[in-house]
Amino acid sequence: VDIDSPQYALSVNMGDPVNMITGESAVRVRAGERVKITPRPDPYVTIKGYMSGIGKGAFNPDGQVTRAELAQMLYAMDGSPEVEVTAGFSDVPADQWYAKAISWATQNAIVSGYDAATFGPNDPVTRQQMAAILYQYAVQRNYKTDAADPAVLAQFSDGNLVAPYAANAMAWAVKEKIISGYKEWVEPLGPASRAQTAAILKSFEENVKK
Numbered sequence: 001v002d003i004d005s006p007q008y009a010l011s012v013n014m015g016d017p018v019n020m021i022t023g024e025s026a027v028r029v030r031a032g033e034r035v036k037i038t039p040r041p042d043p044y045v046t047i048k049g050y051m052s053g054i055g056k057g058a059f060n061p062d063g064q065v066t067r068a069e070l071a072q073m074l075y076a077m078d079g080s081p082e083v084e085v086t087a088g089f090s091d092v093p094a095d096q097w098y099a100k101a102i103s104w105a106t107q108n109a110i111v112s113g114y115d116a117a118t119f120g121p122n123d124p125v126t127r128q129q130m131a132a133i134l135y136q137y138a139v140q141r142n143y144k145t146d147a148a149d150p151a152v153l154a155q156f157s158d159g160n161l162v163a164p165y166a167a168n169a170m171a172w173a174v175k176e177k178i179i180s181g182y183k184e185w186v187e188p189l190g191p192a193s194r195a196q197t198a199a200i201l202k203s204f205e206e207n208v209k210k
Helices: 044-048 067-077 099-107 127-140 150-155 164-175 194-207
Strands: 002-004 008-012 016-022 025-031 035-039
Touching (some): 067 099, 067 127, 127 164, 127 194
Antiparallel strands (some): 002 008
């Protein structure tokens, strides 16, 4: 059974009937069978040009976002200004698609490398890392960065897993409704998927970039 709804795409195999509701649609499937529910990405970020698909009409919502991709997204959000590509990182060749974005991000103190020679462009970004990077971007652009009490993270069962460097940023992101939890979890160490990142960037613009 395949089903489309305004919010989800659902693909299942049939078995003992159970009811599943996705967005504004419902389907009966059989218990014990594999069910995959994929959030349908908001078109906002693609319309704005912050993110694009991966070709052939696919967005890959479950794919992980890398450090280079996040730098490129924020660079696009900032209007893709002219930037001098520097040769500071041995793993960021000047002819790569992300070279300008990483140069812009490091020159503006939005994202830093692991050390003077290494950036890790292909490393996946965790949710707490994304919060820290967005917070730094907001600070550098004088956007809304009202202090948030890190104690707000105590509402989540895994709030104690937030690293000290990201505590203020994660609390700010939760307070400003940029990053939301999954019931009682905020998953600071979990990878940020492309679908999550699309929602986060939209919320950032609506709630912070004013």
